[in-house]
Amino acid sequence: MTTIINTRSPYIDGKSVVGEGKSLPVINPATENVITEVETTSVRQVETAILAARRAFDIGDWAWADRRDRVRMILGMLDYFEEHRDELAQTIQQEAGATTRMLGSAQLDHAIAQMRQTVDLYLTLPDEEYSPRPLDVAIAANTVGLSVMTYEPVGVVSCISAYNCPFWINAWKAIPALLTGNTVVLRPSPFTPLSALVFGDAAEAAGLPAGVLNVVLEAGYEGSALMTTHPAVDQISFTGSTAVGKSIMRQAADTAKRVMLELGGKSVQLYLPDGVDKAPMGFPVVFANHSGQACVAATRMLVPHDRKDEVLDKGAAIAARLTIGDPADASTLMGPLISAAQRDRCESYVQRSVAAGGRVVTGGKRPPGHDRGYYFEPTILDVPDNSNPAAQEEIFGPVVTVIGYDTVDEAIAIANDSPYGLSGQVYSPDLVAATAVARRIRAGAVNVNGLGASAYASSGGYKESGLGRERGVDGLRAYQEIKHLSVNNW
Incomplete structure (x- = not known):
């Protein structure tokens, strides 16, 4: 064995x-x-x-x-x-x-x-x-x-x-x-x-x-604090939450260290009116991506108002069929979250979302039959607008908010109405239109009609999603002085 x-x-x-x-x-x-x-x-x-x-x-x-x-x-x-x-x-x-x-x-x-x-x-x-x-x-x-x-x-x-x-x-x-x-x-x-x-x-x-x-x-943070302040260190490369990233910037300031930060995200998957038929499959993509524990997870779904109920119903039907359980079972699509605290965080955000006018379409709790393990159901939230806490803050779990829009300009405004700017997705059979929208999204990487990551192409965040680039030529040059x-x- x-x-x-x-x-x-x-x-x-x-x-x-x-x-x-x-x-x-x-x-x-x-x-x-x-x-x-x-x-x-x-x-x-x-x-x-x-x-x-x-x-x-x-x-x-x-x-x-x-x-x-x-x-x-x-x-x-x-x-x-x-x-x-x-x-x-x-x-x-x-x-x-x-x-x-x-x-x-x-x-x-x-x-x-x-x-x-x-x-x-x-x-x-x-x-x-x-x-x-x-x-x-x-x-x-x-x-x-x-x-x-x-x-x-x-x-x-x-x-x-x-x-x-x-x-x-x-x-x-x-x-x-x-x-x-x-x-x-x-x-x-x-x-x-x-x-x-x-x-x-x-x-x-x-x-x-x-x-x-x-x-x-280490179990705590004293060692990592030394790694960000010690004068013998020249550069810091950190992946984690925006809050910790901001602390690292402050800690590095006294010795003017070079800082590379890949931080939080609240990415969108934006479906143009002619691409909405693809939207229901956007839910399992998030859920299967390590149960939504990914900074690039597109946990905000934007669809036209007049198709929103249809997308929610189809998404709920798909979520009900997803296999949750033992990660070692080849048929499992969703494993556990990393900790009880992270599971509680997901549940808390669901409650906060509902208190702010959101509606739980499916999920929102620990799945039945899983008394042990840090599991959380694939969750879809119908929220009235982008101000909902579940739409604004990174949850880091299998929770997707669905937001309606009336015009493409409004959808782009919603996409950019976030302190984060790590990644995004745009879907439409009209590649010219989709690419034009992708160019207007304020994020370090935007995918049109699918997902893509490469050793040859760099990625990084705008706004509070980080500083610097990883992968590609830029990711190598980031570790070099000129x-x-x-x-x-x-």
Whole structure:
């Protein structure tokens, strides 16, 4: 029988170490049982990891090595992940509640495949580019020799990740940072530590020098606060809530660290009048996306007023047929939420929505027959307008609000009436019209007639959905400094 990854200790300065903090139980959200316990790091050990990364960057060979040497070791890490794919899948399933279907896509297999694509993309990027305009002063003095823009690693990067797609988020942070010559301290969510500890195993198997990659664990926030304030850290890459992202910006300000933030979202799926027939299938797309635990989940559905009741009725019928239960069962479409607190949060928002004039079309509570596990029914809310709390605030669960509109301009205004701007979707058989609407939506990624994510295309948030870009050329360059190097004749 396949077992979960058996590493339980932090990885600091090239070796597993005994954690000085309290042991942390890892809970299976589908059963509420303790899977195992892991050793956590003390604040002192977090600083040890930071200083190890600093030393590895400043006096080691990693940052200035031939890129092919770094690529060889990163590919070795990816090989390790693939060799241990079954154990890793079991681990993610048990600690995050990911369904078997999700493991075959965003939770694991696509992550590894896209990391290989990221390696290929990195190898196409130049380390330096000739400046198109020589320096005026040098021209006047007739001494110009060379003017180039060079791309160099930033330094020590603190990577702080979320629980919903733990392996993928860890990979999207650590791998590009390492490829570009940085050293890394990785701190996963306390809900999902096991799929981060495997990065230490992979680094050791691939031969990464000591200190280049460190993995620290904690149940609280003191260590992560140090990772965002310590003067030896040059950059922070964080995925999580907007509230925590704002705190990180404040913490990073005193040392002017570079900050990359992928934060909350309240994305729309906007159906133009000629595309409404597709709307009912938009519900299971959200529900099957890790039970709505995705920052890009399109949890606001916009349809014309005169088709709204039809969409709600068809959506409720579809929701009633969705399989909820054991994530390991291949037929399961919806697994659990990560915790009892997250389940309670969903229920609270349903109540707040109803108090503000909304109506529960289906769902809104714990499903019958699931006395254990943090399950919540697929929920559809009919809300009168976009001011409803369930339409304005990120719930992070299987709750979709449906809002009617009269004109396309009104629909666009509703889509943009949000503090968030992470992603969006527009549906219509008229590609010209749909694309024109997509261009007017204030979000970092907008999909027309479907969903799409690629290692070659970057994404990021507008407004309170974050700063910076991940994936693609921009996501690699985000971990690099740009230096102008001019070399003049003697």
